[in-house]
Amino acid sequence: MFRITLPDGSVREVAPGTTPADVAAAIGPGLAKAAIAARVDGEVRDIMRPFEGDTSLALITSKDEKDALELARHDYAHVLAEAVQRLFPGTQITFGPATDDGFYYDFAPSPEHGPFTEEDLPVIEEEMRRIIARDEPLIREVWSREQLIDRWKKQGETFKAEWAAELPDNEELTVYRAGRGEDAWLDMCRGPHLASTGKLDPSAFKLTRVSGAYWRGDQNNAMLSRIYGTGWLNKKQLDQHLMRLEEAAKRDHRKLGQEMDLFHLQAEAHGSVFWHPKGYIIWRELEAYMRRRIDAAGYREVKTPQVMDARQWEQSGHWGKYRENMFVIPDEVPNIDDDGPIISGNAEWMALKPMNCPAHVLIFRQGIKSYRDLPLRLYENGCCHRNEPHGALHGLMRVRQFTQDDAHIFCREDQLVAEVGAFCQLADRIYRDMGFEGYAIKLALRPDKRFGSDEMWDKAEAELREAVQRAGLATDEYGWEELPGEGAFYAPKLEWHLTDAIGRTWQVGTIQSDRVLPDRLDASFVGEDGERHRPVMLHRAIFGSYERFIGILIEHYAGKLPLWLAPVQAVVATIVSDADDYAREVAEKLKAAGLRVETDLRNEKINYKVREHSLAKVPNLLVVGKREAEEGTVALRPLGESARQEVLNLDEAIARLAHDALAPDMK
Known part of the structure; x- marks a missing residue:
């Protein structure tokens, strides 16, 4: 028993x-x-x-929503694959995982059909519903490697056969059979699955789009068709998700960035942003805010080179672990002809920095450091470059050139927990200032491929866990969770996941506890005992990158940014041309009070002006006519709140707006 x-x-x-x-x-x-x-x-x-x-x-x-959703989405992916193969014989299957809001499956279409398109999705959905209605049992079976490879080859499933042949010898190979008898559909899968397809809600999924994807993510391999879907436990959840998607489309930072004249991207600089004057105002305000916060927290700002010798990256470990994501250039071009440069095979190599940490270690190493000098907090608004694939680029959210609000804290072992705790408090203050009341903290634990001993990782993970516990943040209220295998190759890390206005989560800030890089780059300090010791290096960021964080802010606020961040904080608009001189006077006084102001003196109806500036997300419209000019007043109309229009004395309006326009840390 x-x-x-x-x-x-x-x-x-x-x-x-x-x-x-x-x-x-x-x-x-x-x-x-x-x-x-x-x-x-x-x-x-x-x-x-x-x-x-x-x-x-x-x-x-189903009350255990996280587990239930992952199971359902995994099953929807399998039902999708079965439906496609039943509808389009000759299609090969590859992989089909669950995702954060749904699932996808990659297919090698038959030559007769060709790549799948959006037009195929409705018929596939109907076949999926028929499979769900049949309530096919999902039966787990353990097969030998030889059985499995033989089965896939007989069925013409070359991709599955290739994958089965490469799985570790000691790994149990499992197959799930959907249905019974000769007509049963098979897929190689670790599971788990629901007991049958009928456990899925046929009204709670939707196929959303089709894209191309390379087999095993390698552009040298065959191109596959990837079909995406979203799947939920019931129709209500699906409807809510589709409404969020509709709202997200309205909030898309690329669309709003164009409408508000903030930035643009173009092919001449793939993955890099052209910031327009209004967009760069947002950047500058955030940068100034962050400087005030980090100055008050005891950081020292530095600036490091963009290009560093490849040998430095090799010593740090990035050359071996991160080389494919780095932009590499020759140290010199010895020969130039009419057709351009010829790079000598003996040229020394340099690399654009993908991160700032090795350079900060080199600053730390200048001069002898004592235990009394620690903690040393070095901060940099550091411009970095990463060679992201073209297909992965996405507006401000995924770029090749970006600027991190990056810092590295060099501290003694006995200072580490307190430093991480202080960072938790600083991050909390900043996220709340930015308007994010809800966030989760997660601890990403050691990956399979890593530097350092198990003892080192045990210690680093325990210290981060203790710091969050002492700060009172390792609770359900803060979404505390531990993520096995998701740490960096050199250190575990705490991650901050913000929740925006429509319930989406964004992973932004991190702090990593690193003992590897100080050792590899020979950073040391003289301890109280007169001996050399290695500092612990805390890698930390709060925004993550300015580009991505600005994109998140635009979508969080749907373009209606807080007054202190708004590129144009007020527009003075006239009703009649007789008020033009007064409008200019009002604008000058607002500017003198530190506000970013424009005037609208066009010969247009006031309702047209209100509508236009509302679309541009201007926070305040000050309407003036002949009466306001005579009485020294303005009609103040906050964005989206025309019913709350107030007629105020000009000095009172200026005082109110000047106060409201202060950054949160200055009020």
């Missing part, structure tokens, strides 16, 4: 062959109906998979 320990501590003894579904049924019919999967010794498993020994068991229902 196996002993099964339930979450309440009770123990049930069951016979071999018993499944979590059997335990659910024994507890009660309500739970038997609600349970969709099981967590066995912490691992999510199929509810129909038999126990293999004594274990702990927690049954998963």
